[in-house]
Amino acid sequence: xxxxxxxxxxxxxxxxxxxxxxxxxxxxxxxxxxxxxxxxxxxxxxxxxxxxxxxxxxxxxxxxxxxxxxxxxxxxxxxxxxxxxxxxxxxxxxxxxxxxxxxxxxxxxxxxxxxxxxxxxxxxxxxxxxxxxxxxxxxxxxxxxxxxxxxxxxxxxxxxxxxxxxxxxxxxxxxxxxxxxxxxxxxxxxxxxxxxxxxxxxxxxxxxxxx
Amino acid sequence: xxxxxxxxxxxxxxxxxxxxxxxxxxxxxxxxxxxxxxxxxxxxxxxxxxxxxxxxxxxxxxxxxxxxxxxxxxxxxxxxxxxxxxxxxxxxxxxxxxxxxxxxxxxxxxxxxxxxxxxxxxxxxxxxxxxxxxxxxxxxxxxxxxxxxxxxxxxxxxxxxxxxxxxxxxxxxxxxxxxxxxxxxxxxxxxxxxxxxxxxxxxxxxxxxxxxxxxxxxxxxxxxxxxxxxxxxxxxxxxxxxxxxxxxxxxxxxxxxxxxxxxxxxxxxxxxxxxxxxxx
Numbered sequence: 001x002x003x004x005x006x007x008x009x010x011x012x013x014x015x016x017x018x019x020x021x022x023x024x025x026x027x028x029x030x031x032x033x034x035x036x037x038x039x040x041x042x043x044x045x046x047x048x049x050x051x052x053x054x055x056x057x058x059x060x061x062x063x064x065x066x067x068x069x070x071x072x073x074x075x076x077x078x079x080x081x082x083x084x085x086x087x088x089x090x091x092x093x094x095x096x097x098x099x100x101x102x103x104x105x106x107x108x109x110x111x112x113x114x115x116x117x118x119x120x121x122x123x124x125x126x127x128x129x130x131x132x133x134x135x136x137x138x139x140x141x142x143x144x145x146x147x148x149x150x151x152x153x154x155x156x157x158x159x160x161x162x163x164x165x166x167x168x169x170x171x172x173x174x175x176x177x178x179x180x181x182x183x184x185x186x187x188x189x190x191x192x193x194x195x196x197x198x199x200x201x202x203x204x205x206x207x208x209x210x211x
Numbered sequence: 212x213x214x215x216x217x218x219x220x221x222x223x224x225x226x227x228x229x230x231x232x233x234x235x236x237x238x239x240x241x242x243x244x245x246x247x248x249x250x251x252x253x254x255x256x257x258x259x260x261x262x263x264x265x266x267x268x269x270x271x272x273x274x275x276x277x278x279x280x281x282x283x284x285x286x287x288x289x290x291x292x293x294x295x296x297x298x299x300x301x302x303x304x305x306x307x308x309x310x311x312x313x314x315x316x317x318x319x320x321x322x323x324x325x326x327x328x329x330x331x332x333x334x335x336x337x338x339x340x341x342x343x344x345x346x347x348x349x350x351x352x353x354x355x356x357x358x359x360x361x362x363x364x365x366x367x368x369x370x371x372x373x374x375x376x377x378x379x380x381x382x383x384x385x386x387x388x389x390x391x392x393x394x395x396x397x398x399x400x401x402x403x404x405x406x407x408x409x410x411x412x413x414x415x416x417x418x419x420x421x422x423x424x425x426x427x428x429x430x431x432x433x434x435x436x437x438x439x440x441x442x443x444x445x446x447x448x449x450x451x452x453x454x455x456x457x458x459x460x461x462x463x464x465x466x467x468x469x470x471x472x473x474x475x476x477x478x479x480x481x482x483x484x485x486x487x488x489x490x491x
Contacts, residue, residue, distance in 0.1 A: 042289035049288050053280070054270070063278055074292040139269025142262060161263040162270060167229070179221065182228040190255045192262055 026090040034081055045074055048091060051163055052098045058158060059102035069105060073098040085172075092165055092173035099155050138196075145195040153188035156181055220249045227253050428484055
């Protein structure tokens, strides 16, 4: 403690410069939450609730359902907090729970998919692969193409692109190996390239992901 | 996955996925110059950064178009989760119980399990043998008691019972039972005349204390020499009479009273009764 005080920078007024406190890591918060700290768990929720919401929303396309899934995912975290492995990060584990809940929600509500919402997500036909499309149209087409990917490839791609997880964390989240996660990412990118070049390639499949 | 391009050159392909640029890796660039499969992978992954950027832009645009939860939703999320936690746990418990087979919930009682165990061949035979031994031993014990004579010497208390107490038939059934109990008592030291007189005097005191006026009249009317002479000693000669203190005086005083009462005629007894009634 003495060394920390001596190393602290001193301002011209003679007072120690106050540095912003370093926020605790997820591992520290998880450890405290396991010990019964409500504050630590609330900090975990505040830190990860928005990314988890958007992850669920990408699957279910419904704000209310996504909000419900977020709450259920955190309740599941409370239930299974002791099962979190040491080699898995809390973030990847949380995203895995959220993605599985979202996929189950899609499976359970497959008959009640809003047809209008599905029609609104239809990919605009590309007149030519080399045509200069606006970024918004191309982005919408890619989003729809992502929804057509197999589940493993889709989850790998989304965790990599949106959440910027490492392949190690993705492998932990999907309970697979790091090499398999890289293979899935490569396959997802290759499939997106083919779908972008031929929008009718995935028409026969349902626009919703199948678990 | 059997046709994966990673199979022959997995190490290089994984490095391509990680970096996406072979220019900064001379070893990887040299390998791409000699491996057509890895070169194709590098070509496919070349669009990965562009695809990721387009997806992020589309995601941001979609968030702007779609309604977003308000700030209150985010601030209350943790409290909602914690509030939902106990019901969720209870719901999970109910779900687990509902999934359990019905037969597993029926736990036989201890009596049922004991009865089932007793119905097995070996325990049933053992219980039957034990019951037979118990019955035989009980019958044997009863037979011994019926044929064996009274044990031990006759207690002195029976010998000191007042004369003229009557036969067993006259004393009645409860007294017979008491007699039997006395016979079963172990041998005791013989009681002296003083002990007998004291015990009998105490019994008389207790009986007189429980009597009412009518009872006393009846008692006085039936007094005779035999009853009034009981405090005398075992020899019966009057010389060893124990001087026992009673509410009516000592034992010798009672003897004198008995003689006086014996000499009274009917009118005297009536006068004595009236006097006693007045005193009571």
